[in-house]
Amino acid sequence: MPDLISRLVQVHVFRKKTSGIHEYLLLLRSRSDPQYPGMWQVVTGTIDGKESALEAAKREVQEETGLAPLRIEIIPYVASFYNPAADSIELVPVFAFEAHPSSVVRLSEEHEKYQWLSYESAISRLKIQAHKTALEILEKTMLKKE
Incomplete structure (x- = not known):
């Protein structure tokens, strides 16, 4: 039977x-990255x-x-x-971090570009369903009250 493991985190940064x-921060993975090169992600x-x-996180x-x-x-x-x-079955806790509206993003070598996007634009750029699902929960239930 597969083990249940939690070794990863997912973080949605917004302002x-x-x-x-x-607006939601998406990062473009480096094209030289062997895993998911050139993909937008959180x-x-x-x-x-x-x-x-x-x-x-x-x-x-x-x-x-x-x-x-x-x-x-x-x-x-x-x-x-x-x-x-x-x-193994990987369980990934998901967080939301609010950034100051004027914060300056400094990318690591893992990513080549970033963009602050509306909910609709972010959802359409994301390819991993778990990223989309978490963003939908954040936008439609958690931040809607604000």
């Missing part, structure tokens, strides 16, 4: 414009050693974007997928 509209990464999922956002969160939310969704190489 609220003065107009009240939310911040993702591995939980290292004994760090918590939240600690990993904060570190990954800092490493991949240089941003510090104004606010952190847990999206009530756990992404999952089967990893045939490890015969």
